[in-house]
Amino acid sequence: MAAIPGLRVFLSSVHGYGVRATHAFKEGDLMADIEGVVRREGEQWDDRYTLRITDSLWLDMVDQTRWINHSCTANAEVDLGVDEHGAPWAKLYAWRDIAAGEEVTWDYEFPASLAEPCSCGSAKCRGWIVREEELSLVLPR
Numbered sequence: 001m002a003a004i005p006g007l008r009v010f011l012s013s014v015h016g017y018g019v020r021a022t023h024a025f026k027e028g029d030l031m032a033d034i035e036g037v038v039r040r041e042g043e044q045w046d047d048r049y050t051l052r053i054t055d056s057l058w059l060d061m062v063d064q065t066r067w068i069n070h071s072c073t074a075n076a077e078v079d080l081g082v083d084e085h086g087a088p089w090a091k092l093y094a095w096r097d098i099a100a101g102e103e104v105t106w107d108y109e110f111p112a113s114l115a116e117p118c119s120c121g122s123a124k125c126r127g128w129i130v131r132e133e134e135l136s137l138v139l140p141r
């Protein structure tokens with residue numbers, strides 16, 4: 001598989017592998033058309049690197065985007081949906097300007113039922129990897 005231009009996997013200080021930008025991105029730039037393998041309800045797979053597209057459809061990320069870490073103050077965002085043929089899609093966009101060399105992060109926004117303690121290091125860290133509006137459901141840490 002061809003590597004996505006501008007994104008490079010590295011050993012992150014945040015958590016395990018991470019991804020950093022090898023060139024600058026502008027706010028709103030499409031950074032990656034995420035490649036993934038479609039997974040359906042009832043299947044068994046390692047779901048740690050999976051995007052939930054609908055209640056019964058997931059996309060198991062198989063390109064560099066798989067290694068992008070969560071941050072409570074992310075610099076990128078993932079937009080996703082299902083196309084007219086029923087196939088899931090996901091795209092990574094720059095949430096703000098990103099400098100070359102900067103770690104790329106997105107806010108995983110887990111539902112409260114899947115919340116995990118967060119150690120992203122952001123000054124605005126919520127303490128949990130969870131949707132902001134569901135934070136009250138997992139407090140106090």
Ligand SMILES: [Zn+2]
Pocket residue numbers: 071072073118119120121122124125126127128
């Ligand atoms: Zn955090």
